[in-house]
Amino acid sequence: MSHPEGVPQGQGAPSAEGNSAGDAPGGLALERRGWGVLIATILGSGMVFLDSTVVNVALPALGKSLHAGMAGLQWTVDGYLLTLSALLLLGGSLGDRYGRRRIYLLGMGMFALASGACGLAPSAVWLVAARVVQGIAGALLVPASLAIVRAVFREADQGRAIGIWSGLSGVTTAVGPLLGGWLIDALSWRWVFFLNLPLAALGALFTLRFMPETRDPDVGRRLDVLGATLATLGLAGVTYGLIERVWTLGMAGALALGIFVFVEAKRRAPMLPLSLFRSRQFSGANVTTLALYFALNGALFLVVITLQSALGFSALAAGAALAPLTGVMLVLSPLAGKATTRFGHRIFMTVGPLVAGCGLLLLTWVRLGASYLTGVLPGVCVLAVGLGLTVAPLTTAVFQGVRTAQAGIASGVNNAVARIAGLLAVALLPAAAGLSDLSGRAPAALIAGLHRALWLCALGCALGAVVAFFTVDRSRGPDRPGGA
Numbered sequence: 001m002s003h004p005e006g007v008p009q010g011q012g013a014p015s016a017e018g019n020s021a022g023d024a025p026g027g028l029a030l031e032r033r034g035w036g037v038l039i040a041t042i043l044g045s046g047m048v049f050l051d052s053t054v055v056n057v058a059l060p061a062l063g064k065s066l067h068a069g070m071a072g073l074q075w076t077v078d079g080y081l082l083t084l085s086a087l088l089l090l091g092g093s094l095g096d097r098y099g100r101r102r103i104y105l106l107g108m109g110m111f112a113l114a115s116g117a118c119g120l121a122p123s124a125v126w127l128v129a130a131r132v133v134q135g136i137a138g139a140l141l142v143p144a145s146l147a148i149v150r151a152v153f154r155e156a157d158q159g160r161a162i163g164i165w166s167g168l169s170g171v172t173t174a175v176g177p178l179l180g181g182w183l184i185d186a187l188s189w190r191w192v193f194f195l196n197l198p199l200a201a202l203g204a205l206f207t208l209r210f211m212p213e214t215r216d217p218d219v220g221r222r223l224d225v226l227g228a229t230l231a232t233l234g235l236a237g238v239t240y241g242l243i244e245r246v247w248t249l250g251m252a253g254a255l256a257l258g259i260f261v262f263v264e265a266k267r268r269a270p271m272l273p274l275s276l277f278r279s280r281q282f283s284g285a286n287v288t289t290l291a292l293y294f295a296l297n298g299a300l301f302l303v304v305i306t307l308q309s310a311l312g313f314s315a316l317a318a319g320a321a322l323a324p325l326t327g328v329m330l331v332l333s334p335l336a337g338k339a340t341t342r343f344g345h346r347i348f349m350t351v352g353p354l355v356a357g358c359g360l361l362l363l364t365w366v367r368l369g370a371s372y373l374t375g376v377l378p379g380v381c382v383l384a385v386g387l388g389l390t391v392a393p394l395t396t397a398v399f400q401g402v403r404t405a406q407a408g409i410a411s412g413v414n415n416a417v418a419r420i421a422g423l424l425a426v427a428l429l430p431a432a433a434g435l436s437d438l439s440g441r442a443p444a445a446l447i448a449g450l451h452r453a454l455w456l457c458a459l460g461c462a463l464g465a466v467v468a469f470f471t472v473d474r475s476r477g478p479d480r481p482g483g484a
Contacts, residue, residue, distance in 0.1 A: 034157065037148065038149065038164060039206050040203055040207040041145040042164075042169055043200075044108055044141045044207075045142055046169050047115075047141070048111070048142050049172050049173045049176075050172045050175075051115075051138075051176075053176035053177055054180035055192065056077070056300060056304045057177045057180045057181050057184065057315050058192045059077075060308040060309050061189040062127070065188075065189060066121065070437060071244060073305070074427060074430065075128045075243065076128060076131060077422075078239050078426050078427055079129070079131040079135065080134050080135040081422050081423040081426070082132065082135060083132050083133075083138075083139060084136075084139050085235065085416050086231045087139035087228055087232065088143060088412055088415055089412045089413070090227075091141075092412055093223055093224070093271070094140065094223070095140070095143060096215060097216070099215045100147055100148050100214050101212065102213065104144040104145070108137075108204050109200070110133060111141060111196060112197055114133035114134040114137055115193045116193070117129075118130040118131060118190075120190070145165075146162070147214075149161050149162055174323070174327065174330065177304075177318070177319030177320070178316070180315070181314065181317070181318060181319030182316050183195065184315035185316045189315075222269065224267065224269065224271035226263060227260060227263060227267070227270060228271060231260050231272075233256045234253045234254070234256035234257035235253065235257070235423065237249050237250060237252045237253020237256055238253035238254055239253070239423060240253070242427035242428050243427050261274070273406075276410060276413065281472055282402050284401075284472055285349070285394055285397045285472060286413065286417045287467045288349060288394060288468045289464075290417050291463045291467065292353055292356065292387075292390060292461060292464045293417075293418045293421035294424060295356070295357070295360060295425070296422075297421060297426060298422075298426065298456075299363065299383075299454055300322065301425065302430065302433070302435070302453050304322070305446075306366065307321060307376070310447050311368070321377075321380065324377065324384055325384045328381060328388055329388045329391065331388070333391050335388075336390075336392045337395075340392070340393045345393045345396065345397040345400075346472045346473065347474075348389050349464075349468035350469045351465075352388075352389030352391075352393070352465075353464040353465040354462065356382075356387055356390065357458035357459075357460075360379065360458045360461065361454065362378045362379035362383075363380070363450075363454050364454050365378065366379075366451075367447060386461070395414070397472055399411070429453050429457070432452075433450070434452060435450075
């Protein structure tokens with residue numbers, strides 16, 4: 001998440017505890033007001049993370065309801081990821097400049113309105129348009145959320161607060177498929193989106209009641225609106241070209257991305273400082289992120305559709321099928337993160353993606369007549385182990401590849417890369433696996449396409465492992481002062 005450094009300024013009302021260190025930003029303790037701020041940030045970021053997983057389970061149901069083919073399902077996912085990934089860094093800058101509380105409330109309101117529009121969508125076009133707005137709102141919420149936690153809590157409580165934020169935000173990702181599956185089966189796919197309305201209302205209430213205003217007083221540079229526009233247009237063109245097979249527009253998008261890189265290299269205060277990529281470790285870790293999250297998002301997108309459309313799983317059963325993925329990761333990731341201080345990053349970032357790739361290959365056991373225990377569970381569990389070994393070391397490798405002062409922008413870049421990977425996977429993988437059109441597809445043909453896609457995803461994991469082996473430093477211990 002993007003959280004540029006800076007000393008915050010506080011404009012919040014005094015806390016109910018009276019005069020204490022908790023009364024000013026940068027000094028809140030994990031007491032009444034501090035917990036209020038933490039709950040507010042978890043509710044906002046949790047909605048964004050929830051919608052990144054819960055919608056996958058709803059795809060078959062909403063596809064039937066809105067008569068949407070594979071392209072419509074792809075746009076339902078990618079419309080959201082497009083604006084979220086392209087505007088994450090700009091969203092962080094807006095919070096630093098105009099006040100994180102203000103931008104956070106704006107994002108919360110936009111997300112609620114867009115979610116309501118998604119739930120009321122009479123057509124696939126309407127739904128995709130609302131999802132695009134959801135992504136814009138998410139780009140305001142996610143970077144502000146963690147930046148607020150870092151800015152308002154006193155140093156002694158900051159680590160614990162960030163840990164709680166990460167853990168509970170991760171829980172929303174984990175429960176998303178289960179909760180979404182239950183809502184779809186019991187009510188309608190529309191309630192997957194309506195669920196955000198009470199969450200947003202509660203988040204806004206806690207924000208208004210407990211959260212002080214913070215901003216970066218040192219921010220003096222102009223907003224990189226041109227960079228954000230070029231990035232959005234470029235990603236949109238490439239995505240449209242891949243999904244709709246309009247290659248001229250795809251090439252125009254690629255050209256816009258090339259111009260974006262040129263513009264960012266020339267600007268004095270770019271949205272994306274290209275100097276970060278002089279670090280071999282930072283560049284390598286982001287390439288590994290791109291390969292790993294391409295494989296993960298692309299595989300899960302097609303697995304959930306196949307389980308429901310070819311194997312007859314209910315929405316709830318499909319959501320439950322993936323539950324071990326997050327459960328294993330929640331247990332294993334902290335252990336892997338701790339172990340990097342002893343064994344270094346390289347071994348985990350090499351072995352982890354290879355194990356994840358083996359898990360994806362095991363998912364080719366998904367066949368007509370296969371049970372969950374023999375066809376799905378082994379692959380999900382091995383994939384979870386691979387991700388659990390990789391994600392925490394990957395995150396710290398990104399930070400350790402740059403100077404401490406660049407940690408905020410480095411995190412934002414890595415977050416955007418992960419979402420761009422999902423965007424490209426959903427746009428590219430169905431066509432590469434021969435699944436561009438779902439209409440009239442026999443279950444056997446759908447499963448065969450899934451198997452082709454899983455082999456491609458496993459290859460992506462292997463590529464990520466090779467890049468990590470040759471670029472990530474093998475050193476152990478605490479943060480290094482700069483990139484290698």
